[in-house]
Amino acid sequence: MHDDTTPTAPPAPAAAPPTGRRPRHRKAIAAAVLAILAAATAGWAIHRSRMAARAPAYVTATATVGPIARxxxxxxxxxxxxxxxxxxxxxxxxxxxxxxxxTQVKKGQVCARIDPRPYQTVVASAQANLANAKAQLAKDQAALAYAKATYQRDVSLAGTGYVSRDTLDAARSAHDEAAAQIVLDRANIASRQAALDTAQVNLGYTDIVSPVDGTVVSRNVTVGQTVAASFQTPTLFLIATDMTRMQVDTNVSETDIGFIRQGQRASFHVESYPDRLFDATVVQVRQAPQTIQNVVTYDVVLGVDNRDQLLKPGMTATARIVVDARASVLRVPDQALRYSPSTVAVPARPHGEKQVWTLVDGRPVAVAVTLGLDDDSFSEVTGGTLKPGQTVIVGERSTTGPAAAGATPRLRL
Incomplete structure (x- = not known):
């Protein structure tokens, strides 16, 4: 019997993969992962640098203990x-x-002389009038003596009947009239003497003398100038009595005058000596107001020692009067009170309570403080948790831009 069935051939073996393919694939994956990690790292670094660039750089100061004065x-x-x-x-x-x-002058020293000749003639005339009055008195005294003798003789004769009553009355009248003339002559002599004294006084006033010891600080007259003193006494010289003691006449506004007291310390400087500070004391607070362009000021007088003769009359002084002072107190710069951070929400504070900002782990943190005196540079801290030596923020500056390194602190008012 013939079998027509064809025998099935065995399956062919699978083809072997190419040599080295799988190792190359793994290297490509690893390289891709590394590239992704590198890109992520670079991106994170760029992000952090940008965030750091946007963060402000804080300008800080230290809370110190020291003097403060208003x-x-x-x-x-x-x-x-x-x-x-x-x-x-x-x-x-x-x-x-x-x-x-x-010129250093002494009391009684002659500083100028007015032409005395017109006044000398007045003195001579007054002397002549006085002499005439005295001569008249002598004449009238002789007349009185004759009238008195006549009257006494008539009185004795009237008793015997040799002189009439009318003659006696006439003698009495002549005697009384001669006596009255003597009184008139004495009054005339006194008047003439007063006129002579006045003329001599006026003659003496032709010598312009210094009434005190001092220094001439102003001369307002020249030789040959005519001085007219009819209506107002002209000012010829100004004499300062003591140049070793000077005063500063300052103008204090009405808003500040209530803080000024006699005896308070002060200091001032003048443009002639910009590097020197002069000490002074309040010696007087004058009550007379001065109104200039609707601004009311008061004259506060500062006394100053000028034994070194550096200060001159008329110099302009810029003075600081100490109205209150503390010797050793905790204080912070005024900039710290005006600063407010740009990256942190500012908490609400009760009315009248102030705050400063400190750095805690690189971030600003508010600290409540109670303030006392302020001298326009520092403020006294009278209450709160702030401690001496603690750092406070006074401003911030941006770290971006080409001028970041030299940027000035930014205050937020």
Missing amino acids: TVTTTGTINPVLTIIVGSYVSGVIQSISCDFN
Whole structure:
């Protein structure tokens, strides 16, 4: 029997994979993973750098312990403590001048002389009138003696009947009239003597003398100038009595005058000596107000020692009057009180309570404080949790941009 069935051939074996294909595939996957990790790391670094660039750089200061003073700042003019105005009581032409600027004068020293000749003639006339009055008195005294003798003789004769009553009355009248003339002559002599004294006084006023010891700070007259003293005494010289003691006449506004007291310490400087600070004391708070353009000010006088003769009359002084002071207190810069962070929500505070910001783990944290004196640079801390030496933020500056390194602190008011 013939079998037509064809025998089935065995399956062919599978083809072997190419040599090295699987290892190359794994390297490609690893390289891709590494590239992704590198890109992610770079992106995270860029993100962190950008975040760091946007974060502000804080400018800080330290809460310190030190003195603090509240002051009133004002301006004024330096003047001698006492300035004497030397004028002229009489009119005339200046004949000579013996005192000039900066002359040291003594009391009674002649500084100028007015032509005395017109006043000398008045004195001579008054002397003549006085002599005439005295001569008249002598004449009338002789007449009185004759009238008295006549009257006494008539009285004795009237008793015997040799003189009539009318003659006796006439003698009495002549005697009384002669006695009255003597009284009139004495009054006339006194009047003439007063006129002579007045003329001599006016003659003496032709010598312009210094009434005090001092220094001439102003001369307002020249030789040959006519001085007219009819309506107002002209000012010829200004004499400062003591240049070693000066005063500063300052103008304090009405808003600050309530804090000023006699005896308070003060200091000032002048433009001539910008690097020197002069000490002074409040010696007077004058009650007379001065109104200039609707601004009311009061004159506060500061006394200053000028033994070194550096200060001159008329210098402009910028003065600081200490109205309150603390010797050793906790204080913070005023900038710290004005600062408010840009990245943190500012908490609400009760009315009148202030706060400063400190850094805790690189982040600003508010600290409540109670304030006392303020000297426009520092404020006294009288309450709160702030401690001496603690850092406070006074501003912030951006770290982005080409000028970040030199940027100034930014305050948020």
